[in-house]
Amino acid sequence: xxxxxxxxxxxxxxxxxxxxxxxxxxxxxxxxxxxxxxxxxxxxxxxxxxxxxxxxxxxxxxxxxxxxxxxxxxxxxxxxxxxxxxxxxxxxxxxxxxxxxxxxxxxxxxxxxxxxxxxxxxxxxxxxxxxxxxxxxxxxxxxxxxxxxxxxxxxxxxxxxxxxxxxxxxxxxxxxxxxxxxxxxxxxxxxxxxxxxxxxxxxxxxxxxxxxxxxxxxxxxxxxxxxxxxxxxxxxxxxxxxxxxxxxxxxxxxxxxxxxxxxxxxxxxxxxxxxxxxxxxxxxxxxxxxxxxxxxxxxxxxxxxxxxxxxxxxxxxxxxxxxxxxxxxxxxxxxxxxxxxxxxxxxxxxxxxxxxxxxxxxxxxxxxxxxxxxxxxxxxxxxxxxxxxxxxxxxxxxxxxxxxxxxxxxxxxxxxxxxxxxxxxx
Ligand code: AMP
Numbered sequence: 450x451x452x453x454x455x456x457x458x459x460x461x462x463x464x465x466x467x468x469x470x471x472x473x474x475x476x477x478x479x480x481x482x483x484x485x486x487x488x489x490x491x492x493x494x495x496x497x498x499x500x501x502x503x504x505x506x507x508x509x510x511x512x513x514x515x516x517x518x519x520x521x522x523x524x525x526x527x528x529x530x531x532x533x534x535x536x537x538x539x540x541x542x543x544x545x546x547x548x549x550x551x552x553x554x555x556x557x558x559x560x561x562x563x564x565x566x567x568x569x570x571x572x573x574x575x576x577x578x579x580x581x582x583x584x585x586x587x588x589x590x591x592x593x594x595x596x597x598x599x600x601x602x603x604x605x606x607x608x609x610x611x612x613x614x615x616x617x618x619x620x621x622x623x624x625x626x627x628x629x630x631x632x633x634x635x636x637x638x639x640x641x642x643x644x645x646x647x648x649x650x651x652x653x654x655x656x657x658x659x660x661x662x663x664x665x666x667x668x669x670x671x672x673x674x675x676x677x678x679x680x681x682x683x684x685x686x687x688x689x690x691x692x693x694x695x696x697x698x699x700x701x702x703x704x705x706x707x708x709x710x711x712x713x714x715x716x717x718x719x720x721x722x723x724x725x726x727x728x729x730x731x732x733x734x735x736x737x738x739x740x741x742x743x744x745x746x747x748x749x750x751x752x753x754x755x756x757x758x759x760x761x762x763x764x765x766x767x768x769x770x771x772x773x774x775x776x777x778x779x780x781x782x783x784x785x786x787x788x789x790x791x792x793x794x795x796x797x798x799x800x801x802x803x804x805x806x807x808x809x810x811x812x813x814x815x816x817x818x819x820x821x822x823x824x825x826x827x828x829x830x831x832x833x834x835x836x837x838x839x840x841x842x843x844x845x846x847x848x849x850x851x852x853x854x855x856x857x858x859x860x861x862x863x864x865x866x867x868x869x870x871x872x873x874x875x
Contacts, residue, residue, distance in 0.1 A: 458560070458568025469767045470571060472777045473600055474553055477573035477761065480596040481551035484588065486575055488551045491532035497522040500531050503745055505718035507634055511559040513568075525557035529574035530719070530742065530758055537578050538751030546579025546754075553763075564768070565734050571763035581743060581755035583691055586723040587698035589739050589759040593727060594704040597736075600766060601775050605729050605736065607706045609668065609696060610713030612740065613688030613722040614679060615657070621682050622653040636714040660711040671709040672696055678711075688722065695723050719745045723757070731772040737761035783834035783871055788815045788824045790840045798839040801849070801864065805837075808868035828854055835871055 455461055462470060481488060494517075501509045504527065513525040526532060529552045541548060553573045560566050575592060577585050590607065597605050612633065619629045628647055635644035641661060648654045659678055665671040672693045679685040692709065699706055706725075715724045715738060722741035729736060739759025746754040770777075785805060789798035798814070805812040813833070815824045821838060828836050838850040843861065851862045851870070862870055 458562040460567060460569070466767070469770065469777055470763055473763045473766050474571070474573065476599045477553055477596055477763070478551075480592055480599060481575065483595065484549070484575075484592045486549040486551035488553075489533070489536065490554070491526075491529065491536065491552060493526055493555065494523050495526055495532055495535075497524045499535055499749075500524050500526060502531065503719040503748055504528070504531065505630065505634060505716055507637075507716040508558065513557045513559060527558045528556055528717070528760060529572060530576065530717075530745070530760075533574070533576045533578075533758070534745045534749050534751075534756070537746050537754065537756070538749045542751060547585070548578040550576045550578070565732055565765050567764060572760045573763060574758065574760045576756060576758035578746070578754060578756040580757075583694040583698055583723075585755075585757050586691075586695045586741060587702060589757050590695075590699045590706075590725055591702045591704055593737055593739075593759055593761065596761060597727065597766070600770065602729065602766065602769060603773050605727055605769075606708070607704065607725055607727050608708045608710055608713060609692070609699075609706045609723070609725045610710050611688045611692040611722055612714055612720045612724050613691070614675070614685045615712065615714060616721070617684035617688055618653060618656060618679065618682050619648070621684065622650040624648065624650075624653070630718050633714040634716060636712055637716045641712075657712065663711050668696060668706050668709040669693070671711065675709070675711045691722060715740060729769045729773070732765065732769055734765065735762070736765045736769060782810060783874065784832070785810055785812045785835045785837055785871060786815060786824070786828045786833045787812060787837045787839065788821055788828075790821055790838060794839045794841055794844055797844055801837065801839065801867075805868055805871070808872070810868055810871050825852070825854075837867065
């Protein structure tokens with residue numbers, strides 16, 4: 450047999466990395482709770498038709514698609530929004546609005562593997578369904594800010610835009626939706642020359658170039674200049690006004706948006722309004738991003754329902770934390786190892802280990818049948834705090850030997866008082 454390795458783009462997360470990932474997942478759950486989002490667990494495998502409906506060519510071409518044994522064309526989810534939109538149009542369609550839903554789990558994209566870019570990665574995902582108001586847009590940005598602050602990330606920066614401005618200009622100039630999607634996708638990849646080649650009306654191309662070149666000292670003056678530029682394009686004016694509103698609310702909510710990019714576009718096709726991403730100086734790729742998608746639920750057969758959401762790249766947040774040398778101390782009490790001195794006391798020792806665990810004390814059992822001295826060496830190596838040594842004589846007196854591994858001190862402790870004593874000392 451060959452020595453097996455993970456499939457290209459897939460990774461094993463060893464304890465330290467897994468702990469960091471779980472730490473972020475916990476903070477995401479806490480954030481969901483603090484903002485009133487209810488967690489839902491949706492399938493990793495969904496129908497290809499659902500996942501590809503509005504995701505955009507970029508993601509469509511990178512999905513893990515296969516036929517299941519029932520000959521259905523299915524795919525591994527490349528993101529959560531399609532599943533949530535499915536729920537919102539079926540099982541949860543009659544739920545009162547707003548509907549706030551949170552999910553966390555692995556997603557799959559056939560991306561080119563590199564640092565911070567994997568084929569299996571984790572996202573925490575928040576969707577706010579039912580409000581078209583800028584307060585809703587502001588909320589998903591503010592909860593992202595709260596999450597990143599809670600995990601201890603430093604100097605992250607938000608980039609904000611409104612894809613509705615670009616779409617409105619293109620629509621008013623008669624550019625069809627399919628071409629708009631291609632243009633926006635190229636702009637997302639910063640391939641502006643290629644994108645502008647697809648914009649036939651000269652006037653429109655000139656305006657897009659001006660928006661691309663637009664410079665201002667700060668986010669709010671960028672929005673003001675943008676509003677000036679798009680005058681005459683009614684829907685674009687409304688979208689730019691909405692951007693100003695969102696920016697104001699987010700700033701009032703205590704979050705600092707560092708840049709507004711008038712020609713900011715995102716790969717996903719379903720966005721209709723505000724879009725944003727968040728970055729740290731140590732990485733050139735986004736740690737998270739989201740936006741407004743007011744037509745997706747309709748496309749899936751639901752009532753027209755506005756919605757806005759965000760996905761956080763947990764692996765990238767973990768990477769950023771590591772690059773900022775943030776260490777996450779595991780939160781647990783003192784660790785114990787229970788060591789029976791011989792065969793005769795093994796069952797009693799095992800029983801005691803179970804009692805300690807029931808009392809909430811993390812307890813390992815000496816499963817290698819080593820002599821006490823060897824077992825203590827191993828406990829030392831693995832930074833166990835206390836060894837509980839069970840001997841026949843002590844057991845008859847309903848006591849055990851408790852050894853403080855760091856202080857190298859031993860004492861006899863009644864079994865009844867053991868858990869309390871360990872927890873008290875911890
Ligand atoms: P998107 O749904 O494309 O906006 O992605 C949301 C977030 O998921 C991004 O901002 C990234 O943090 C993360 N992400 C996207 N693709 C990858 C990938 N291939 N590997 C790791 N994280 C990713």
